[in-house]
Amino acid sequence: MADRDTKSPRERYRAQVRTEIKQRAWEQIATAGASALSLNAIAKQMGMSGPALYRYFGGRDELITELVRDAYRSLADTFRAAGEAGADVTALAHALRGWALSDPQRYFLVYGTPVPGYHAPDDITAIASEIMATLLDACARLPSDLPATAFDAHLEGRGADWADGRSVPPAALRRALSFWTRLHGVLSLELAGHFTGMGLDPALLFAAELDALAGPSAD
Amino acid sequence: MADRDTKSPRERYRAQVRTEIKQRAWEQIATAGASALSLNAIAKQMGMSGPALYRYFGGRDELITELVRDAYRSLADTFRAAGEAGADVTALAHALRGWALSDPQRYFLVYGTPVPGYHAPDDITAIASEIMATLLDACARLPSDLPATAFDAHLEGRGADWADGRSVPPAALRRALSFWTRLHGVLSLELAGHFTGMGLDPALLFAAELDALAGPSAD
DNA sequence: TGTACATCAGTGAACGCGCGTTCACTGATGTAC
DNA sequence: TGTACATCAGTGAACGCGCGTTCACTGATGTAC
Numbered sequence: 001m002a003d004r005d006t007k008s009p010r011e012r013y014r015a016q017v018r019t020e021i022k023q024r025a026w027e028q029i030a031t032a033g034a035s036a037l038s039l040n041a042i043a044k045q046m047g048m049s050g051p052a053l054y055r056y057f058g059g060r061d062e063l064i065t066e067l068v069r070d071a072y073r074s075l076a077d078t079f080r081a082a083g084e085a086g087a088d089v090t091a092l093a094h095a096l097r098g099w100a101l102s103d104p105q106r107y108f109l110v111y112g113t114p115v116p117g118y119h120a121p122d123d124i125t126a127i128a129s130e131i132m133a134t135l136l137d138a139c140a141r142l143p144s145d146l147p148a149t150a151f152d153a154h155l156e157g158r159g160a161d162w163a164d165g166r167s168v169p170p171a172a173l174r175r176a177l178s179f180w181t182r183l184h185g186v187l188s189l190e191l192a193g194h195f196t197g198m199g200l201d202p203a204l205l206f207a208a209e210l211d212a213l214a215g216p217s218a219d
Numbered sequence: 220m221a222d223r224d225t226k227s228p229r230e231r232y233r234a235q236v237r238t239e240i241k242q243r244a245w246e247q248i249a250t251a252g253a254s255a256l257s258l259n260a261i262a263k264q265m266g267m268s269g270p271a272l273y274r275y276f277g278g279r280d281e282l283i284t285e286l287v288r289d290a291y292r293s294l295a296d297t298f299r300a301a302g303e304a305g306a307d308v309t310a311l312a313h314a315l316r317g318w319a320l321s322d323p324q325r326y327f328l329v330y331g332t333p334v335p336g337y338h339a340p341d342d343i344t345a346i347a348s349e350i351m352a353t354l355l356d357a358c359a360r361l362p363s364d365l366p367a368t369a370f371d372a373h374l375e376g377r378g379a380d381w382a383d384g385r386s387v388p389p390a391a392l393r394r395a396l397s398f399w400t401r402l403h404g405v406l407s408l409e410l411a412g413h414f415t416g417m418g419l420d421p422a423l424l425f426a427a428e429l430d431a432l433a434g435p436s437a438d
Numbered sequence: 439t440g441t442a443c444a445t446c447a448g449t450g451a452a453c454g455c456g457c458g459t460t461c462a463c464t465g466a467t468g469t470a471c
Numbered sequence: 472t473g474t475a476c477a478t479c480a481g482t483g484a485a486c487g488c489g490c491g492t493t494c495a496c497t498g499a500t501g502t503a504c
Contacts, residue, residue, distance in 0.1 A: 030335070031335060032334075032335055032336065033254070033332070033334050033335055035252070035254035035255075036254075105335070108332040111407075111408070111411070111413070112331065112332035112411070113252070113327040113331035113332040113411065114410075114411045114412060115251075115252055116249070116250060116251055116252055116324070117251065125416065128413075149427060149430070150427075150430075151423055151424070151426070151427035151430075154419075154420060154423050155419075158417070158418050158419060159417075174427070177419075177424060178428065178431075180404075180408070181401065181404035181405045181408055181424070181428065182400065182401050182404050182428075183404070184404045184407070184408060185399075185400035185401050185402070185403045185404025185405075185407075186400045186404075188330075188403070188404075188407060189330070189399070189400060189403060191333075192330065192331070192332065192333045193333060194330070194347075197344065198377070198378075199377050200373075200374075200377060200396075201373060204370055204373050205370070205396060205400070207370070208368060208369075208370035208393070209397065209400065209401075211368070211369075211370075212397075
């Protein structure tokens with residue numbers, strides 16, 4: 001907002017159009033999945049002709065990469081906000097769930113089926129690390145009354161990559177990994193509709209798994 | 220094998236070509252994902268022209284549906300075989316992991332990101348139930364020394380759909396759901412490559428989560 | 439304030455591609471008498 | 472065993488489509504003097 005004035009009208013207009021392009025792209029992804037994203041279709045929706053989009057994005061791949069980046073960024077911000085406020089893993093869990101439900105295809109763009117060829121740029125994996133770091137911080141703040149397991153030996157010393165080089169107690173790392181994989185397990189199956197027709201409330205299943213994670217004698 | 224003789228040469232040939240088409244389709248899916256599957260490309264690979272495939276499949280959608288069906292069927296068979304032999308949830312877990320690792324894209328065809336429009340035919344969801352039933356059976360055979368949780372109340376009476384109408388103890392159902400969601404969580408993240416660069420052995424993480432599930436004071 | 443110039447958003451035509459799918463047809467394989 | 476017919480796998484041409492992307496161009500907006 002502070003630099004709004006420093007931008008020329010042209011720059012503002014550019015930013016605005018770029019935003020609308022991405023918005024339409026998200027709508028399209030929500031409708032038919034990421035692989036069906038089409039530049040021409042977006043242009044048509046916006047009332048302009050295909051080649052015009054090349055003023056704003058280098059091409060289809062660049063647009064998709066930016067959408068992926070935005071998705072990671074959005075989750076990282078949501079996570080950080082929840083982490084700073086309550087600093088509780090439960091808060092993180094509910095933030096994650098809310099974020100996932102608000103746009104399933106965006107969630108899948110981050111954690112879903114990978115395109116075999118594609119490899120994310122470094123800055124995106126950096127954001128992924130940021131997300132893990134937030135989670136690790138919250139886990140490190142929990143009382144580490146977990147009994148040691150055989151897995152701890154393997155975890156010893158690992159995870160320093162995400163936590164800005166700080167050493168991480170294996171118990172916290174283990175909890176973070178369980179948090180991540182278990183909640184992703186419930187969420188991805190829920191979003192994919194695998195619970196429909198089972199007469200089961202995914203929210204309760206999610207809560208049950210979360211209880212097992214955050215409870216005092218967890219694991 | 221018994222009915223090999225009853226089939227005419229033409230029928231055998233048909234079956235053979237159908238099999239090769241599917242095989243090429245799987246190769247293509249493994250290379251570029253399911254959304255990139257192309258009938259013409261398959262035909263070209265087989266040295267025949269595009270329209271020839273319509274002798275064997277009604278069209279692209281029919282082929283994909285059959286691939287999905289085969290994937291479910293394959294997992295159900297693998298699961299059933301593991302369940303009949305050892306009848307142990309650990310055996311099921313390792314069968315699942317082996318099956319997933321042997322063909323990641325096939326795993327994702329079953330449990331991966333859904334195509335927004337697509338809805339699986341009834342016979343496929345029936346196979347999905349069969350898979351769950353095998354898992355439930357194994358869980359029901361475990362000692363049910365789990366402490367009751369608030370989630371049990373919601374589970375009471377549910378799950379009869381999969382278990383041929385038999386009533387299922389909530390503890391077994393709960394364990395089956397945790398088994399499914401937790402292992403899927405680890406597996407899908409592993410197959411998607413989310414652990415690479417973390418210096419972490421997914422096999423050990425999988426084993427750790429499995430221990431938490433099958434251990435005596437699990438949860 | 440007005441004029442000359444530069445910047446840049448957007449257009450329309452075009453290229454080449456691959457897709458799914460249909461259709462009329464050829465030619466080989468199997469069947470019935 | 473031989474002939475007449477039916478079945479059916481596969482071809483080649485064609486249709487219509489939408490895609491990403493390039494290119495030369497128009498016209499409006501901003502900038503410099």
